[in-house]
Amino acid sequence: EVQLVESGGGLVQPGGSLRLSCAAxxxxxxxxxxxxxxQAPGKGREWVSAINWGGGLTxxxxxxxxxxxxxxxxxxxxxxxxxxxxxxxxxxMYYCAKYRVTSIPSTARRYEYDYxxxxxxxxxxx
Numbered sequence: 783e784v785q786l787v788e789s790g791g792g793l794v795q796p797g798g799s800l801r802l803s804c805a806a807x808x809x810x811x812x813x814x815x816x817x818x819x820x821q822a823p824g825k826g827r828e829w830v831s832a833i834n835w836g837g838g839l840t841x842x843x844x845x846x847x848x849x850x851x852x853x854x855x856x857x858x859x860x861x862x863x864x865x866x867x868x869x870x871x872x873x874x875m876y877y878c879a880k881y882r883v884t885s886i887p888s889t890a891r892r893y894e895y896d897y898x899x900x901x902x903x904x905x906x907x908x
Contacts, residue, residue, distance in 0.1 A: 804863075
């Protein structure tokens with residue numbers, strides 16, 4: 783059974799940092815690209831970032847580029863999202879998700895993941 787369990791969310795002041803983790807199990811983690819998506823209250827899903835199977839290629843939404851860093855530790859079956867310079871507009875539930883492929887999908891297919899976790903809440907507020 784595929785499981786993705788996110789952790790690391792919380793309440794942080796604007797300008798602060800958090801590191802999210804996603805523990806994966808039930809599949810061969812280093813065979814698949816992974817992604818982070820988020821959803822703010824009353825809004826649709828927003829793709830945030832993706833990483834290929836080996837971690838050598840990454841991609842970011844313009845809204846987080848230069849502030850967020852995606853990474854993975856295939857030995858630990860764990861995906862990460864380091865978030866710096868957080869803004870109130872980053873407030874959302876953050877989900878990690880598994881793609882069906884090894885490489886980062888094209889822009890048109892970035893929401894075509896097959897499994898996702900329960901999410902971890904990030905709140906940026908003073």
